[in-house]
Amino acid sequence: MNMKNETMGSIPENVASELNNGRSALKSIVFVALALWLGLVTFLGSQGAFVGSPDAPPVKIFLGLAIPLAVFFAAYFGWSEFRAFVLGADLRVVAAMQAWRWAGQHFLFLHAHGVLPGLFAFPAGLGDMAIGITAPWIVLSLVRNPSFAASRRFVIWNILGIVDFVVAVSMAVLCSGLFPGINRLIGNVTTAPMAQLPLVLTPVYIVPIFIMLHVTALFQARQLARSGKSAPAFNG
16 A cells, blocks of 8 residues: 555656656757857858848848747747746746846947937837836846736736837838938938848847747736736746
8 A cells, every 4th residue: 555655656756857857858959949040140140141122121130030939939839848838937037038128228329329320229229228127126026926927017018028129120120221201311320230240130039039038928927817826936
């Protein structure tokens, strides 16, 4: 009888061990994929692959932004292990990573030096800085009260973070040199430098990652709101 109970008790432990091993393996896959993605876009950027014609929409940069997001959503909805990985991510870490967006101030510096137009630099830079500055308060709220992840404020903050990127991308297209009237308005300073290294890494690598982080938070917020549970703990 005791042997049976020990066997039954070891089953959950084995299952938990297998789940942890599977999560660790998937985490390694994700990190490798991110590294390969960075290497690929860096190589393509060094070859001028994202540079387009001034009188044509920046389709190449758009593809560099959209394809990784399409892969993320395809993996989330089509791969149960990846979906569990996303829904099990520690939201404190996810939100804390958004603090890096304080670096959006570099858009303002580039505008001050005549590299980028203000019509793009100000909304893109100030929007990023707003999310970056408020990220620590979001993290602190999650630490104090994990159920904050299901709150309206948390959801709105993440939506605003995505809206900031939508605005920035829209302004980048308007200032790309495609519209003569806007060119005259901004003094013929366009967003063409964003198609070259190192700036091209922002739209084709950094922005998609931040969007994935916001979407991860929103997916978890929806799940937590439905279940009434608090945010999952980070397992390392």
